[in-house]
Amino acid sequence: MSFWENFWNIFWWFLCVYAFIAFLYALFAIIGDIFRDHELNGWLKAIWIVFLAFVPFLSVLVYLIARGKGMVERAGERARKDQEASDAYIRQVATASPTEEIAKAKALLDSGTISPDEFEKIKSSALV
Numbered sequence: 018m019s020f021w022e023n024f025w026n027i028f029w030w031f032l033c034v035y036a037f038i039a040f041l042y043a044l045f046a047i048i049g050d051i052f053r054d055h056e057l058n059g060w061l062k063a064i065w066i067v068f069l070a071f072v073p074f075l076s077v078l079v080y081l082i083a084r085g086k087g088m089v090e091r092a093g094e095r096a097r098k099d100q101e102a103s104d105a106y107i108r109q110v111a112t113a114s115p116t117e118e119i120a121k122a123k124a125l126l127d128s129g130t131i132s133p134d135e136f137e138k139i140k141s142s143a144l145v
Contacts, residue, residue, distance in 0.1 A: 044073060047080050050088045053095070118143040 051057065051065050068076040081088075113121075122139040125131045131139075 040074070040077065043077050043081070044069065047077060047088075050084075050091060053091055054087070056087075115143040 048066070048069065051062050054062075057065075065076070065080065069080075119140050122131065122136050122143075126133065126136040
């Protein structure tokens, strides 16, 4: 065997493996989307799963053509909700406790940086 015969055999093997992995990714993304979609009732979900099990390649193509736009919208909505939840958690964890804020304000009041009125304003906003 020459080098080029081996090269093209290896190239073809890598191409087939890539196509198979891409197909599996699309298949699992579609299965996840089917179960995440609240508009489909249980029977339609079951029908899609049966078609994906027995005619997988054709079912993947039909699903992507028929429901691809909704799939993208649901994925975007999910990403937006996850980002909002992450931001809310970070804000909750990153903010100082009211006791710490009042202690910092008291230190500023004692050093003369803020007035008593400003201290009371900070104290009332921290306790809310």
